[in-house]
Amino acid sequence: MLSLITILAWAGALAARVTALNPIVVHEQEFSDSVTNDRFVIIGIDYQPGGQGAYGTGSGDPLSNGTTCLRDAALMQQLGVNTIRCYNVDPSLDHNECVSIFDSVGIYMLIDVNAPVPGLSIDRSNPSSSYTTSYLQHIFTVVEAFKSYPNTLGFFAGNEIINDVATGQANPPYIRAVQRDLKNYIAAHAPRTIPVGYSAADVRSVLQDTWAYLQCNDGNGSNDTSRSDFFGLNSYSWCGNQSSFTISGYNVLVETFSNTTIPVFLSEYGCNDPTPRAFDEVIALYGSQMTTLSGGLVYQYTQDTADYGLVQTYSNGTAQILGDYDTLMSQYKKIDVSLLASSNSTATSLQPPQCNANLISNDGFSTDFNIPSPPSGVDQLIKSGVPNAPTGSIVSVTRTSVQAAVYATNGGRVSGLAIQAVSTANSPGQTQSGLSTGAASSATASSSAGTSGTSGSGSGSASSTGAAASAKASSGAYKVGAGFAGAAVAIGAGALAL
Structure with a gap:
């Protein structure tokens, strides 16, 4: 018979394993930790292994394969990532293991609610026809699937729906309508407020108008559920090590968003023309000149035909670290993490402007702030909830060591790759320890195993551009330390499998 002390020790270990990250909240132009109130700045990666073409094929989504998530979470934790963005998720799948793995390593999630098939996203060419009850039920189901995870940072209501002046006419009211409906559903059924944006x-002719339209207050008082809680920008304007804060136009972005009343961040960045990428923009993005912005997400984790990947993955579960991973890690190490945690002194008592036509500068952009009413049946759906909705919860993470072969840029197999349980957001340099590589091996991951798929931006998104990226290895660049070959990275006591 178990003694009381044994039972209490067992219960304590279990509790330690399922201890979750603190939810992130929006406070004016910043994200912050809901418990510590420290500022939260996104150090992230866009994560969509398989690409949008994998949606609905039965091959799963980015957060449905625990073995894959364990491998990728370990590599992201070493890199210093604290946020991932997933463009296409299937709410019918079980995400508990993957989400719990990312939670355990200090990584939050931004989830796009749309899907890359007709009827499950807003059609930028005819938004009114695609704003339907069945569409809204789908995105509400995504909310149901992810609402209970504490590391769900927020939901993207749309991605690049407006991409020129013409699409800036009919679409803006529908984007605000979708945001309103999502936020009303979250308020009715989620255990906490989850930001929607x-x-x-990055089309400069409509960028400022898009942000101004979405961040303004369209009601009496502060409870306007149709306005964005945050604003992401897919920007590839900093290209190569000959660029700069001014050449890239980052200075213009700072000026544009200087008086923002919601968090603004780069939801995609990482120009790959020329190659290899230098990621010099990292120092600027997380430096003192850009404290108005809340960080960004590098496009993208998984290699595909567009050559934006940091890691090449294969269908047999193996992975090859690419040169861009090593370069990004070296740039992340230069970030002053203490600077990021400090609140922006100008972000105090900020009130959004009242919506009116004077906020819009382009004659072709919408000045119509009459937001469409929900389609028939949606009000009842919000009240009653999605029937038979999926539910998710943080579970105990019992696997910590990565069993799949992962190869460094010098061709040697990485040893000792494992996740390390943490209780706060991950950051560069926080958990880098104990990994080493052997000599270059002929048994490195081979393309003959077949790639795991391609990666792509979400529904309604313009495809990213750029010349082919280099996968050129820098010899030994992933060698983190010596003397630990073949040994697992130490895991905290609370992370032990029970």
Whole structure:
């Protein structure tokens, strides 16, 4: 018979394993930890292994394969990532293991609610026809699937729906309508407030108008559920090590968003023309000149035909670290993490402007702030909830060591790759320890195993551009330390499998 002390020790270990990250909240132009109130700045990666073409094929989504998530979470934890963005998720799948793995390593999630098939996203060419009850039920189901995870940072209501002046006419009211409906559903059925926002294309002719339209207050008082809680920008304007804060136009972005009343961040960045990428923009993005912005997400984790990947993955579960991973890690190490945690002194008592036509500068952009009413049946759906909705919860993470072969840029197999349980957001340098590589091996991951698929931006998104990226290895660049070959990275006591 178990003694009381044994039972209490067992219960304590279990509790330690399922201890979750603190939810992130929006406070004016910043994200912050809901418990510590420290500022939260996104150090992230866009994560969509398999690409949008994998949706609905039965091959799963980015957060449905625990073995894959364990491998990738371990590599992201070493890199210093604290946020991932997933463009296409299937709410009918079980995400508990993957989400719990990412939670355990200090990584939050931004989830796009749309899907890359007709009827499950807003059609930028005819938004009114695609704003339907069945569409809204789908995105509400995504909310149901992810609402209970504490590391769900927020939901993207749309991605690059507006990509020129013409699409800036009919679409803006529908983007606000979708945001309103999502936020009303969250308020009715989620255990906490979860931010909802939009990811914009970096088309300068409509960028400022898109942000101004979405962040303004369209009601009496502060409870306007149709306005964005945050604003993401897919920007590839900093290209190569000959660029700069001014050449890239980052200075213009800072000026544009200087008086923002919601968090603004780069939801995609990482130009790959020229190659290899230098990621010099990292120092600027997380430096003192850009404290108005809340960080960004590098496009993208998984290699595909567009050559934006940091890691090449294969269908047999193996992975090859690419040169861009090593370069990004070296740039992340230069970030002053203490600077990021400090609140922006200008972000105090900020009130959004009242919506009116004077906020819009382009004659072709919408000045119509009459937001469409929900389609028939949606009000009842919000009240009653999605029937038979999926539910998710943080579970105990019992696997910590990565069994799949992972190869460094020098061709040697990485040893000692494992996740390390943490209780706060991950950051560069926080958990780098104990990994080493052997000599270059002929048994490195081979393309003959077949790639795991391609990666792509979400529904309604313009495809990213850029010349082919280099996968050129820098010899030994992933060698983190010596003397630990073949040994697992130490895991905290609370992370032990029971």
